[in-house]
Amino acid sequence: MSNVLEMGRLMQGNEAVAEGALAAGVRFFAGYPITPSTEIAEIMSNKLPQVGGKFIQMEDEIASIAAIIGASLAGLKSLTATSGPGFSLMQENLGFAAMAEVPCVIVNVQRSGPSTGMPTAPAQGDVMQSRWGTHGDHPVIVLSPSSVREAYDLAVKSVNLAEEYRVPVILLLDEVVGHLREKVVLPAQEQIDVLNRQGPETPPESFIPYTSGAKGVPPMANFGDGYRHHVTGLAHDETGAPNNSPVVAEELIHRLHNKISDNLADIIIDDSRFLDDAEIIVLAYGSTARSARHAVKEARRQGLKAGLYRPLTLWPFPEQKVLEIAKKAKTIIVPEMNMGQYRLEVERVVGKHCQVKGVNRVHGELIKPGEIYDTILEVV
Amino acid sequence: MGSNRELRLSGTGGQGLILAGIIIADAAIRDGKNSIQSQSYGPEARGGASKAEVIINDDEIDYPKVSHPDVLLVMSQEASDKYAADLEKGGIVIADSSYVENLPEVEGAVYNLPISVTAREQVGREMVANVVALGAMARITGIVTREALTDALLSRIPPGTEELNRRALDLGWQMAEKALH
Numbered sequence: 001m002s003n004v005l006e007m008g009r010l011m012q013g014n015e016a017v018a019e020g021a022l023a024a025g026v027r028f029f030a031g032y033p034i035t036p037s038t039e040i041a042e043i044m045s046n047k048l049p050q051v052g053g054k055f056i057q058m059e060d061e062i063a064s065i066a067a068i069i070g071a072s073l074a075g076l077k078s079l080t081a082t083s084g085p086g087f088s089l090m091q092e093n094l095g096f097a098a099m100a101e102v103p104c105v106i107v108n109v110q111r112s113g114p115s116t117g118m119p120t121a122p123a124q125g126d127v128m129q130s131r132w133g134t135h136g137d138h139p140v141i142v143l144s145p146s147s148v149r150e151a152y153d154l155a156v157k158s159v160n161l162a163e164e165y166r167v168p169v170i171l172l173l174d175e176v177v178g179h180l181r182e183k184v185v186l187p188a189q190e191q192i193d194v195l196n197r198q199g200p201e202t203p204p205e206s207f208i209p210y211t212s213g214a215k216g217v218p219p220m221a222n223f224g225d226g227y228r229h230h231v232t233g234l235a236h237d238e239t240g241a242p243n244n245s246p247v248v249a250e251e252l253i254h255r256l257h258n259k260i261s262d263n264l265a266d267i268i269i270d271d272s273r274f275l276d277d278a279e280i281i282v283l284a285y286g287s288t289a290r291s292a293r294h295a296v297k298e299a300r301r302q303g304l305k306a307g308l309y310r311p312l313t314l315w316p317f318p319e320q321k322v323l324e325i326a327k328k329a330k331t332i333i334v335p336e337m338n339m340g341q342y343r344l345e346v347e348r349v350v351g352k353h354c355q356v357k358g359v360n361r362v363h364g365e366l367i368k369p370g371e372i373y374d375t376i377l378e379v380v
Numbered sequence: 381m382g383s384n385r386e387l388r389l390s391g392t393g394g395q396g397l398i399l400a401g402i403i404i405a406d407a408a409i410r411d412g413k414n415s416i417q418s419q420s421y422g423p424e425a426r427g428g429a430s431k432a433e434v435i436i437n438d439d440e441i442d443y444p445k446v447s448h449p450d451v452l453l454v455m456s457q458e459a460s461d462k463y464a465a466d467l468e469k470g471g472i473v474i475a476d477s478s479y480v481e482n483l484p485e486v487e488g489a490v491y492n493l494p495i496s497v498t499a500r501e502q503v504g505r506e507m508v509a510n511v512v513a514l515g516a517m518a519r520i521t522g523i524v525t526r527e528a529l530t531d532a533l534l535s536r537i538p539p540g541t542e543e544l545n546r547r548a549l550d551l552g553w554q555m556a557e558k559a560l561h
Contacts, residue, residue: 008409009406009409010402010405010406010409010415010417035423118423119423120420120421120422120423176418176444179418179419180416180417180418180444181402181405181416181417181418182405182415182416182417182441182444183409183414183415183416287444290442290443290444291442291443293442294442294443297442365420366443366444366445368443368445368447369442369443
């Protein structure tokens with residue numbers, strides 16, 4: 001069978017997420033199965049015990065995210081996976097992880113909503129929720145893959161970013177990518193760049209838990225390692241103790257944001273095709289980007305100056321790059337399986353530099369290349 | 381652009397059509413080709429419409445869904461009513477005559493085969509109707525080799541069911557052989 005592996009093998013998106021997380025060192029999973037993310041829990045329940053990890057099926061999604069926060073504080077790289085209804089339940093503790101700076105990865109395989117919606121149908125309706133679902137000003141990183149191989153790579157990247165920046169990272173798939181099976185060749189474990197959280201360099205007696213370290217990120221002591229470590233969702237000073245001082249609160253919230261905004265080059269990943277002379281640019285993410293790529297290739301065959309820009313990091317928003325392409329383009333087309341959530345952000349950034357047009361479907365099916373191609377023809 | 385084959389396997393939830401799609405896509409990779417498999421199904425564990433789609437192409441496959449299949453398997457009347465019209469001109473329809481009584485008119489080759497009845501009566505388990513269908517489809521379309529299909533099948537079934545599945549695959553193959561001559 002080794003020849004089959006070298007040639008590539010058929011793998012599902014959800015399976016690739018689980019494999020990528022394991023390769024990045026995830027050793028704890030707590031979750032509550034929900035379509036279309038269930039395969040991730042299923043695979044983790046099988047594989048984690050084989051590598052000395054722990055799997056717990058929790059009573060609900062609130063408990064699931066609470067458990068991964070706890071496991072992460074105790075030192076394990078932690079993951080949960082869910083879909084819209086469960087992601088809604090996780091919002092409160094997502095904010096806690098952002099405030100207390102607990103590394104963790106939340107996979108949301110989007111299905112059609114709102115509410116329980118259409119459980120087996122794809123959507124991209126959680127794009128804004130992934131950015132703003134929890135209350136208060138908080139930093140967050142959201143990555144979104146378009147293929148099975150990318151699901152693997154971004155699972156690794158999500159775990160790395162969570163550990164490096166001490167933030168919750170949301171890996172945002174949609175049902176199409178989660179359930180898609182395609183041929184992949186995975187990198188060998190030794191080719192994978194695995195990052196671990198920075199531990200304290202000071203002895204326990206002089207350790208101050210929330211002093212800013214490299215890249216604005218405080219070194220993290222794991223529970224049980226002998227370091228005093230107070231964790232709270234309240235505004236806190238460098239010792240971790242609750243503090244209501246306006247100065248302390250403002251410094252904290254700024255530092256939480258700066259550790260992301262000062263390191264955008266490291267966090268933002270994107271991909272593009274035919275951008276050099278493109279006048280019409282399709283900006284797409286997730287499975288919709290596959291339809292977009294098909295449409296753009298067809299437009300090129302017809303001699304049209306079309307290009308594709310594909311953010312893999314949805315949040316923080318790739319402002320600089322979008323502004324740069326907007327200055328050269330006449331129109332940016334944003335196809336989404338939602339009512340235009342990401343388009344709003346594109347419009348905000350491009351301002352008057354170019355026209356922005358959405359292709360929006362909320363019927364629970366992947367947008368067809370023809371629908372995007374027709375819009376390209378419309379704006380030529 | 382390499383040769384492009386697009387398949388749709390459709391019927392009722394519980395007939396194993398998604399697994400059948402996975403096995404074909406897997407077999408295509410074993411044959412050294414590039415493939416992609418997607419699916420659409422209702423929330424029910426059994427019953428409700430279900431379909432699996434497979435694209436086999438040597439190039440990068442962008443849009444993973446099938447609009448106009450050149451091979452269409454229909455294993456329920458509902459599926460044949462819904463999808464027959466999508467068939468690519470000159471394509472192939474394989475209909476399970478156990479459940480499809482009236483196949484709408486299509487511009488292509490039609491094979492009416494007693495797939496589920498054969499699984500039930502000759503293997504003793506209707507559960508393997510999907511594998512009978514795979515054997516028939518591979519023989520009629522030549523889309524994957526029998527060797528790759530057998531390997532892919534055996535790698536994705538529960539241990540202890542190898543003989544049952546081999547027999548189902550062979551019955552499908554023989555059934556198609558007869559229909560072709």
